[in-house]
Amino acid sequence: DQQVKQNSPSLSVQEGRISILNCDYTNSMFDYFLWYKKYPAEGPTFLISISSIKDKNEDGRFTVFLNKSAKHLSLHIVPSQPGDSAVYFCAASTNAGNMLTFGGGTRLMVKP
Amino acid sequence: GAGVSQSPRYKVAKRGQDVALRCDPISGHVSLFWYQQALGQGPEFLTYFQNEAQLDKSGLPSDRFFAERPEGSVSTLKIQRTQQEDSAVYLCASSDGLPPYEQYFGPGTRLTVT
Numbered sequence: 001d002q003q004v005k006q007n008s009p010s011l012s013v014q015e016g017r018i019s020i021l022n023c024d025y026t027n028s029m030f031d032y033f034l035w036y037k038k039y040p041a042e043g044p045t046f047l048i049s050i051s052s053i054k055d056k057n058e059d060g061r062f063t064v065f066l067n068k069s070a071k072h073l074s075l076h077i078v079p080s081q082p083g084d085s086a087v088y089f090c091a092a093s094t095n096a097g098n099m100l101t102f103g104g105g106t107r108l109m110v111k112p
Numbered sequence: 113g114a115g116v117s118q119s120p121r122y123k124v125a126k127r128g129q130d131v132a133l134r135c136d137p138i139s140g141h142v143s144l145f146w147y148q149q150a151l152g153q154g155p156e157f158l159t160y161f162q163n164e165a166q167l168d169k170s171g172l173p174s175d176r177f178f179a180e181r182p183e184g185s186v187s188t189l190k191i192q193r194t195q196q197e198d199s200a201v202y203l204c205a206s207s208d209g210l211p212p213y214e215q216y217f218g219p220g221t222r223l224t225v226t
Contacts, residue, residue, distance in 0.1 A: 004154075032212040043116070043203055043217030044155070051212060089154050097213035098168050099145065100205075102154030 003027045004092050006103035013110050019077040021106050023090030026071060030092040034100065035064060035075045038087045047088075048075070080110045114138070116218035118204050124224045125194045133189045133221045137206030144187050145215060146179055147203040155203050161187060162209065194225045 005024045013019045023033075031052045036044035050057040050064045050073070057064050063076045077084055087107050091100040117136045125131050137144050142163055147155035148171075157171040163184040172179070176195075181187040191198055201222050205215035 006154075034212065034214055036217075041219070043205075043219045046214045046216065049212040049214055091154075093213045095211070097143070097207070097209060097211065098160050099157040099171075100147075100155075100213070100215060101157070102147075104152075104154045 001026070002104075003030075004090055004101050004103040006088075006090055006106050008106050009104070010107040010109070013080045013108065015082055015110055015112050016079045019075075019080045019084065019108055019110065021075045021077075021088050021090075021108065023073045023075075023103055024071060025073075025092055027092070027094075027101070028071070029094045030101075031095040032093045033064070033066060033073050034091045034093070035062075036089045036091060036102075037084075038089060038105070044089055077108075080108075082110050082112050084108060085110045116204055116206055116216055118202075118218035118221050120221060121219060122222050122224075124226060127195060127225055128193050130190065130192045131194055131223065133191075133202050133204075133223070135187045135189070135204030135218060137185065137187070137204070138216055139185075141206035141208055141216075142184075143207045143209040143215075144181055145205045145207075146187070146189050147205065148173075149201040149203055149220070151200075158189070158202075191223075194223075196225050199223055199225045 034049040090103040144161040146158040160168040161181040201220040
């Protein structure tokens with residue numbers, strides 16, 4: 001049973017427009033949610049996180065929104081740039097901090 | 113500063129061979145994690161250390177998998193009698209153990225069992 005799901009395997013966006021990546025979870029014990037970006041042959045790179053007590057966190061072009069009642073979060077990238085093309089993973093942690101549970105990833109392609 | 117490093121980056125093993133994968137975490141990070149990533153999927157948790165203590169090994173797929181971190185720094189993931197289904201990328205990550213528990217990943221070791 002997947003506790004973290006990313007239902008869109010891929011997303012294509014024009015440069016300069018907004019990219020919206022979605023993530024759903026089932027475990028109400030998750031306290032922290034994190035987004036990672038991964039280029040081929042590299043490890044995942046941490047992008048941004050949000051605590052379950054917040055509904056929004058912003059860092060530059062990246063904003064994460066959390067809807068606890070719907071068990072849904074999204075990552076907004078504005079404006080999208082070709083260098084943002086990568087696989088994005090949503091991950092979640094309980095307050096124990098003893099592991100991250102990952103979604104299956106969404107491949108983002110930003111076209112010039 | 114230096115990030116997480118892993119070696120080797122690529123490993124080809126014949127079925128039945130033993131392999132050892134090394135991870136050098138970020139200096140001072142108390143928490144160290146191993147994940148397995150199959151092609152087209154997200155990383156899956158294998159095991160977790162806090163300093164030298166292995167606190168969770170619930171994700172290890174079989175007793176052929178063994179991990180250690182004897183001095184609370186470098187860690188080794190060992191796979192005995194490798195099988196084809198062990199082919200995957202093995203990722204190591206470290207963290208300071210504080211919320212929001214962001215983990216910093218190494219580049220991974222791609223293991224191919226032939």
